[in-house]
Amino acid sequence: MKPSRARSSSTVVADVGESGLIDLVKERFGAGPEGELWAGDDTAIIATGRRTLFTTDVIVEGVDFDLSYCTGFDVGWKSLAVNVSDVAAMGGVPRRAVVALSMAPETPMNEVTGLLDGLDACARAYAVGIVGGDVSGADRMSVSVALTGDVDTPVLRSGARPGDEICVTGTLGGAAAGLFALQRKLEGHNAAIDRLIARQLRPKPRLPESRRLLGASAMIDVSDGLALDLSRVMAASGTGCEVELGLLPVDPDLLALDGGTDPVALALGGGEDYELLCTIDPSDLDATVAALSGSLTGLTRIGVVTEGESCLFDGEPLEEEEMGWDHLRSR
Ligand SMILES: [Mg+2]
Numbered sequence: 001m002k003p004s005r006a007r008s009s010s011t012v013v014a015d016v017g018e019s020g021l022i023d024l025v026k027e028r029f030g031a032g033p034e035g036e037l038w039a040g041d042d043t044a045i046i047a048t049g050r051r052t053l054f055t056t057d058v059i060v061e062g063v064d065f066d067l068s069y070c071t072g073f074d075v076g077w078k079s080l081a082v083n084v085s086d087v088a089a090m091g092g093v094p095r096r097a098v099v100a101l102s103m104a105p106e107t108p109m110n111e112v113t114g115l116l117d118g119l120d121a122c123a124r125a126y127a128v129g130i131v132g133g134d135v136s137g138a139d140r141m142s143v144s145v146a147l148t149g150d151v152d153t154p155v156l157r158s159g160a161r162p163g164d165e166i167c168v169t170g171t172l173g174g175a176a177a178g179l180f181a182l183q184r185k186l187e188g189h190n191a192a193i194d195r196l197i198a199r200q201l202r203p204k205p206r207l208p209e210s211r212r213l214l215g216a217s218a219m220i221d222v223s224d225g226l227a228l229d230l231s232r233v234m235a236a237s238g239t240g241c242e243v244e245l246g247l248l249p250v251d252p253d254l255l256a257l258d259g260g261t262d263p264v265a266l267a268l269g270g271g272e273d274y275e276l277l278c279t280i281d282p283s284d285l286d287a288t289v290a291a292l293s294g295s296l297t298g299l300t301r302i303g304v305v306t307e308g309e310s311c312l313f314d315g316e317p318l319e320e321e322e323m324g325w326d327h328l329r330s331r
Contacts, residue, residue, distance in 0.1 A: 176270025
């Protein structure tokens with residue numbers, strides 16, 4: 001008989017939420033020696049002679065993906081792409097990855113080979129070497145990737161200063177709208193909807209763009225929604241912000257989903273767009289926008305960093321349910 005686990009309190013993980021759990025881990029494992037940065041930013045920085053970024057991300061069947069509407073290739077691509085996005089958000093260049101796979105013994109092999117194909121395609125697209133990994137059995141599929149990157153001058157979340165301009169690459173809300181479309185089986189309906197679905201299933205980390213944002217004062221990738229990720233930068237920097245909702249670069253393909261979605265709400269709280277959100281000294285704004293104008297995504301100014309702690313959107317704070325995606329919080 002298995003020993004039963006003693007439950008000394010009635011609190012469960014869902015009560016604490018992802019942010020609370022991360023805080024608990026940070027308290028337990030500390031802040032690292034001088035020259036290193038451990039938990040709390042897009043990746044850790046560890047000392048290896050030169051500065052190396054080191055990050056990991058796990059995606060789980062039924063939580064982060066659903067094999068009823070995506071392929072093994074999609075899962076493989078996204079599992080690495082989200083890590084590349086975190087390295088890009090630090091101003092680094094991704095280098096080497098290890099991959100840990102869990103799956104049920106009855107998983108069809110074409111899903112597994114598709115997954116490896118997706119991993120390989122993403123690795124080639126971003127010049128990452130997959131150097132090893134591990135495989136284990138589980139009742140559902142999960143893919144865990146750990147990735148290193150090189151960095152000379154990391155761009156941290158903590159560098160925003162009052163008066164800095166807040167900018168974001170590309171467009172927002174498309175990935176969440178793509179998930180909405182997949183769940184309603186709208187695939188193939190029209191080209192705009194298929195582009196939204198591609199944003200959900202095959203995110204493109206903004207690595208070339210990040211090379212042109214190395215002068216940013218702070219940066220993060222938009223994984224959990226603009227509002228939540230922006231609040232993380234402001235909290236790390238000890239600043240507040242004012243965002244103009246009319247300036248948000250809402251994905252134009254959202255217009256293809258008539259009814260059922262609020263484009264601004266998706267742009268603010270939808271998440272998984274993997275755009276880069278950064279703050280820029282006002283004297284650098286024009287040159288940075290010009291440097292990005294030739295890229296696929298461009299760069300849009302959406303607001304300004306302020307003194308204090310409040311994050312205001314058209315002058316108002318957001319309700320918690322408008323903020324974005326906390327992976328473990330009850331909903
Ligand atoms: Mg990140």
